Amino acid sequence: MSEIRGPRPRRRRLLRAAVGLLVLLAVIGYFAVQRNSNGGGGAPFCTASADPVGEDGTSETYEMSPEQAANAATIAAVGVAKGLPDRAVTIALATAMQESALRNLDHGDRDSLGLFQQRPSMGWGTPEQITDPVYSAGIFYDHLVDVPGYSRLPLTVAAQKVQRSGFPQAYAKHEPDATVLTAAFAGGGTLNCGGPAPAGPGDPERVRADLTRIFGKDGLHTPPPQAAAQAGRNTGDGGAVEEAEVTLAEKRGGGEDATRRTRAMAHWAVANSKELGISRVSYGPHGWIGGKDRGRWRDEDGKGDPHNAGPGEVRIFMAR
Known part of the structure; x- marks a missing residue:
């Protein structure tokens, strides 16, 4: 008499993986519909684009929430208002991306606050000032321009001379995205929201x-x-x-x-x-x-x- 066997473990794993993939695709589809519904009246989002590159017209992009976009726009606008070059704006944006993910935080390591995680105890200003994006961006730029030759330094070096971070190399990974944001806000790129x-x-x-x-x-x-x-x-x-x-x-x-x-x-x-x-x-x-x-x-x-x-x-x- 033959023995009835249950599904093999490998088949069960494949089935679970297939179900998980279907669920993931459904979630992605839902958010895509939300974005595109009513001509773009779905879930809020913003996309920064640099100048088109290549023959196919594609461009580098960076997606973010409206909150992040508003903070990035303020950081860039303050740099532009001060007449600073794109390199300064890129350094500032990359720094804020690492320190706060472009969010105006009311907490941080020890007494660190705001977009750049500046510390009142280290002379950056009062908590109210530091959590004001216009002020915090402005004082970051003021310290940056005091760094001799900052525009010619590697981004990690220039940012570290301002921030004195315990993890200075962490700024480097944000440079490509910060460059896209700089192009969108201060150069020839575009911001769509x-x-x-x-x-x-x-x-x-x-x-x-x-x-x-x-x-x-x-x-x-x-x-x-x-x-x-x-x-x-x-x-x-x-x-x-x-x-x-x-x-x-x-x-x-x-x-x-x-x-x-x-x-x-x-x-x-x-x-x-x-x-x-x-x-x-x-x-x-x-x-x-x-x-x-x-x-x-x-x-x-x-x-x-x-x-x-x-x-x-x-x-x-x-x-x-």
Whole structure:
């Protein structure tokens, strides 16, 4: 009489592995649907892209949460506002990626706090100052520029001379991603942020105040109201945009530095859209709309569109 045998252990292992793979694919599919649903109104996410490389047009990318994007944008914007080169921005971003994963932490080793895990007991500032991203980024840059030849040093060496970390080589692994972020915020790259449109109204005065803190009053220029009308921002029937708006423009004759600042402002606004209730950003011939186009920038079309920006302008809109 033949003996009835149960499934072999190897077959059971293969079955469990297949089931696990199916579950993993289902989870990945769910989040992909969430991202792409409603034109990008699913789960919030941000993707930084560097300039396209290679003949196929592919580019280096880095994905992060809106919180991380907002902090990265602030770090980069502070560096741009100080007139520092891309290398300084990359060093700062790589340092914050290692120290806090681009999160504004209220804890750390001993009394370390914030994006850069700076310590009040070591003279970096008060806890309130250190947990202010604008302040913490600014004081990091102030110490960095005091390092002789920092821009020519290996990133780990430059960061370590500021941070005095117990693990100085850990900064190196973040350099490629920090370079992508620098390109997105301060160079020729792009930041796309998807997710639902803001649920509540934004505060244009807070947006203007935050940008003033970063760039200073001298770094901002608001076109007079008559210039906006002359730029054709009203619709053909005489209607105007319904959103609250903050409009900024490059100073005439500002050159590449002015262009770099306005680019940083535009991407800062997109990165902070979830937190500040920003529903739309227009920059030159390009536009970004919360909850649409999978969070991607698109070319503005139609001269009669009241949201269009003029050359060198950034227009930030918040739904009322």
